[in-house]
Amino acid sequence: MFKKILIANRGEIAVRIIRACHEMGIAAVVVYSDVDRASLHVRKADEAYPIGAAAATESYLNIQKILDVAARSGADAVHPGYGFLSENARFAQACSDASVKFIGPTAAAMEAMGSKTRARQAMEKAGVPFVPGTSRGLDSFEQAAQVAEKIGYPIMLKAAAGGGGKGMRLVHAPDQLKSSLEAARSEAERSFGDSEVYVEKAILDPRHIEMQILADEHGNTVYLGERECSLQRRHQKVMEEAPSPIVDADMRRRMGEVAVRVAQAAKYTNAGTVEFLVDREKNFYFLEMNTRLQVEHPVTELITGLDLVLLQIRIAAGEKLPLTQEDIHIRGHAIECRTYAEDPGNNYFPSPGRIALLLEPSGPGIRCDSGIYEGWNVPIDYDPLLAKLIGYGADREQAIARLTRALDEYFVGGIKTNISLFRRIMGDPEFRAAKLDTGFLDRMLTRPEDKRADSKAAEIATIAAGVFAALGSSSPAARGNQAERNPVPNSDSRWKSASRQEALR
Amino acid sequence: MLYDITIDGKSHRIELNRTENRWTCRLDGREVEVDAVLARADVLSLRIGNMAHEVKAEHVGGELHLWVGSARFAVDVRDPRSLRGRSRSGDHHGPKKITAPMPGKVVRLIAREGDQVELGDGVAVVEAMKMQNEIRAPKKGTIQKILVTEGAAVNAGDVLAIVD
Secondary structure, three states, X not given: OOOEEEEOOOHHHHHHHHHHHHHOOOEEEEEEOHHHOOOHHHHHOOEEEEOOOOOHHHOOOOHHHHHHHHHHHOOOEEXXXXXXXXXXXXXXXXXXXXXXXXXXXXXXXXXXXXXXXXXXXXXXXXXXXXXXXXXOOOOOHHHHHHHHHHHOOOEEEEEOOOOOOOOOEEEOOHHHHHHHHHHHHHHHHHHHOOOOEEEEEOOOOOEEEEEEEEEOOOOOEEXXXXXXXXXXXXXXXXXXXXXOXXXXXXXXXXXXXXXXXXXXXXXXXXXXXXXXXXXXXXXXXXXXXXXXXOOOHHHHHHHHOOOHHHHHHHHHOOOOOOOOHHHOOOOOEEEEEEEEOEEHHHOOEEOOEEOOEEXXXXXXXXXXXXXXXXXXXXXXXXXXXXXXXXXXXXXXXXXXXXXHHHHHHOEEEOOOOOHXXXXXXXXXXXXXXOOOOOOHHHHHXXXXXXXXXXHHHHHHHXXXXXXXXXXXXXXXXXXXXXXXXXXXXXXXXXXXXHHHHHHHO | OEEEEXXXXXXXXXXXXXXXXXXXXXEOOEEEOEEEEEEEOOEEEEEEOOEEEXXXXXXXXXXXXXXXXXXXXXXXXXXXXXXXXXXXXXXXXXXXXXXXXXXEEEEEXXXXXXXXXXXXXXXXXXXXXXXXXXXXXXXXXXXXXXXXXXXXXXXOOOEEEEEO
């Protein structure tokens, strides 16, 4: 087993991996950029190394700097987390060349899967179902127009190197094609340094369902059940659940077997996710394979009872999978809310800044994977994901009830977050009835929000405003001497006097 | 202690006095049984009669926001005995500033000075936290001035352009 793992990431996922390392008695080494010195992952690590400026290309995306830290710290493995270098085959290869184990698939498997167009060619051979479209990048606008005409509008343009909705455009009619193609290309170039774009028939109101797999380096591959990821805004996942409300045991087995075939066709190892689009008739089409740990992995962990990060590390260390397909059982239901620093009241604009107040929920069935703390400044330079709130219950209804309760306990002050969006989703009758598709959120958000001012709550707020003012803690100017009136920060002296009294007894 | 509190566009007068840990409260002349403990900075445990509430305070710019459950209220608190009455400038017509809603980088200018824009037309694109956000015209009119260049770093509230 490894003695020391370098985590080439930041935020909640770096913290998640540090926790797994510590549970396994492995030292955790982290890297951080100039704006991340005070970040939570640095606080929790055993060793921390600065790697440069805030811009990701100068730090978290800089392969040489990260490998230098691996050498200096003596780390024997690297966990890339998600995003950043996690799906970069050159990085996986560079780790291998430097004799540092990359916790993930091989560069070759990643290369086969990392480009959506090449993945498609390999998978067509393995008999995997596909949405009609090109399996190669588009050379020109004329070619795009031709292909689009052939498969019929609406079509979807997608970045070959893409993920997370970047470089993706839905095109309804030929006259939008040119500007959409240009926009998709420039966004792909900016986001991934690769402007290759391909075209697919758009399936309207699809569900987005993905299958988690694990493969060891001895030829064993298992699937761990699906995740329903249909709740998206601007093609970004917002909420995920497992299992999917529409997948029954038979469909799960069929999707799982396709996912295993996909992985085996690419000689895939470690954790991976095979994404499917599911149409209204429950036909599923291969979309892409994500060759990394997913943001939403906790929902699978909760319903299978398995620790995916721990298993990733054991697989990378050369161990055999400790279980077979027959050992994997799904129990209960889990739902994840991605807490983003963004303003629901202002078109979901990013909202970086200082976290003035943080109250995190807990209690039965609640897990909070967080990368933030009170007093920390959320930098503007990275993805706005702050934390993931996950609710688990015996069934979907209980998971929703627990999350609804936990969301009422959850409070992040000082910056704007999308927590209120989740409260709204939880109360939505269509969500409760599990009528989900990728257009669900956009539709829900166009419906007017029930904003009836509660006169009772207004009266409570009025009285509270008076009390805060009387306590001298309602105006920013008066906040300096708050501690004096606040029994908590001041408890030091009381502890002291109490212990003195105890000692004198 | 006497305060004038404006909330949801309505004004209330509240009189609060505290002796030891007992509060007396009159809200718009009506006596209300109140008991309050500041659990920690900005978190108030409030009892009104026997009903228990937790109220959180958030300071946004110069404004005070109070959260009761998931409802947020912008609150204005004034001491009526203080002579400093703040005057609020009403909604004015005429030129409107288009400001950056968050810190970031101007990646693209869509409109040029002199362009006619409709309400909601894109004027500039600002990138922050890996997201590109189109900043739209707040009203129909002419772009009078553009105050930033492509590639410029901006802070929240910085004026990007003026539309008239």
